[in-house]
Amino acid sequence: MQCGSDMQPFATAAYAAVGDAQAAVRPLEFIAKRVCGPYQRGAWPETANETRFAYFSPSAAVYAQAVIESIFGLSRDAIRNETVLAPCMPEDWPSAGLTLPGLSIRYEKKDGACRLELHADGDHTRKLLRLRCAPYRSISVSVNGREVPVRTVPQCGWFEAEADLGTDTVIGVSWRLLPLSLSIDGPQTAACGDEVCFSLSGTDGSVELIGLDDRCGLFQHAVIAGGLLTARVRTGLLAPYEKFGPLGMMNFARRQFALLLRQGGRSFSMPCTLTLLPALTVTGAWEPPARQAVLRVQNHTARPITGNCVLTFGGCSLTGRAGLPAGSSAELRFPAPAGLEPLLSPGQNRAVLSCPGAQLSLEFPLQAAGIPARVEGLPLPDEAVLPAEAWRELGMHAHQGCILQNPDIFLKDFFTRYQQVQVIDGVPLPLNPNGFLPISQEKYPVLTLPMGGRRIKKLYLLMCAFINNSDTFARVFRVEAEAGREGAYMRPIFHRELCSPGALDMGYGSGVIAGFATFVPGTQRGALPVFPEEAEAGDYPQAVPPQYPQREFWSQSPAVALDNNVFNLIELDFGRFVSLKELRITALEADAAAGLFAVAAHLPAEPDPDVQR
Secondary structure: OHHHHHOHHHHHHHHHHOOOHHHHHHHHHHHHHHHOOOOOOOOOOOOOOOHHHHOOOOOHHHHHHHHHHHHOOEEEEOOOOEEEEOOOOOOOOOEEEEEEOOEEEEEEEEOOEEEEEEEEOOOOOEEEEEEEEOOEEEEEEEEOOEEEOOEEEEOEOOEEEEEEEEOOOEEEEEEEEEEOOOEEEOOOEEEOOOEEEEEEEOOOOOEEEEEEEOOOOOEEEEEEEOOEEEEEEOOOOOHHHHHHHHHHHHHOOEEEEEEEEEEOOEEEEEEEEEEEEOOEEEEEEEEOOOOEEEEEEEEOOOOOEEEEEEEEEOOEEEEEEEEEOOOEEEEEEEEOOOOOHHHOOOEEEEEEEEEHHHOEEEEEEEEEOOOOOEEEEEOOOHHHOEOHHHHHHHHOOHHHHHOOOOHHHOOOOHHHHOOEEOOOOOOOEEOOOOOEEEEEOOOEOEEEEEOOOOEEEEEEEEEEEOOOHHHOOEEEEEEEEEEOOOOOOOOOEEEEEEEEOEOOOOOEOOOOOOOOOOOOOOOOOOOOOOOOOOOOOOOOOOOOOOOOOOHHHOEOOOEEEEOOEEEEEEEEEEEEEEEEEEEEEEEOOOOOEEEEEEEEEEEOOOOOOOOOO
16 A cells, blocks of 8 residues: 555556556546545645645645646647647546646547647647557547648557647647457466467458567467467476465566567557466375375366376375366375374475476475474574564664554563464474574674584474565575585585565564554465466456455465564474584575574484484
């Protein structure tokens, strides 16, 4: 809302610049309803008697600028001695008027023709009509009853028509255009690696497909033959955004390309949008009574997935059979032999599902509960911890003043109220009563925690991130766990990036940041969004503001809200017991700051007498 409301007039300007009249007016309608609503009660920043009432709105001057320059399209260039009229009126507006000191504009649409009257007192500048509209076959413009020449400049998805209106102070201009009948047939969604086809229809044969503009590198290869574009979507296009979790998958799904067309002697291009889907999505859980892993697998590709598939976790592999038609989902079960439970840890276990026949493989978290594992808390060193109030010097940045409405209640009396934190069953997280271990780009860029050679299968880190919405879609921290060589040529290092969204919530509760917390009690985590094919839509139905971004998709890490503080449980599963030398957490982003409040580890069932506690 903060960015959305304040920036709406600039959205109007952007839509008007490409001739999208229907979209151009919507941002201004949104602002008008908000300003005239019960919260602001007609107050703009220039007139509000309290700053907060109009805090999220643009100034009235910027709003007026959008109406004058974008909707009515009036602009003046004193150096060039020009006045430009570029009206951008929605189709369902029969008329509109604008009155300014010394100038008035009246617009009217009737019987398929548009007319505009300009009265400009004492203004003898050169007047230009500049229309931005959908591609057309022909256009005619008349000034004061006399037809004038029109220059057409094709753009991507729209044409710009320009006509000289003369220098009179009173001008009546009318125009009529014959739209170009054209539609592009093809899919709205595709999985990475899919083959897609696009063609033209409704053109009575006068428009031909002559080329492709793929400057974003969407396609691996493409062929145009017989008026048909056949192309294969590149694999791995969504891989850079997987670390941001479901919100990253939804937010970065849309890709654009353009078809190059020709009609008569005029060449132009039309944009196309394709919403990318992952080839596979998998959620899974271990069922202890049945001693099996149960997966829900969604095949988003345009081809079936059949044959053997292999589930790997904890150093073991289980084989099953898949039979998923294109665009379908199914439940796969992988029975396991006795004695497999010691390879599992409470919470998320790193697992990989491989489908060799379809050449697909995906890593995902396999959930396990009720596992009889030996998980113990590891003490934080007293000499390195900081008291609760030290969070201010790490995370209280100047730019956070607008969101940190109640900083005094953050972490207040936390260590006197809590001695241990429970996030998931079977994982004790005892706190150090003296405070937390700090990480911050400015003061404590690298946190190093010795592990003393303990044999550990999985680490659990209780973290509170002192970040806000300025850190959205950022790589905030890197976690590295360095193990002993144990015969390896190089010392193994397990690493993971902690991103927001993806792994980290904002550590501030709603009471601290005026309701903007990314996690609140009752938030359900672990679900996937509704995919376009499930909703029979061309895009993710949940990727629409103001519902988006939803709290349930913000982080894949378990979270808990205690008083006005939000903690994430970061789970590092090594897949087997390894001898750990040390744990390192590095701050990556400029304002990155957090506290490590507790550490727990999945240890061997029998204590190792050679490891010093």
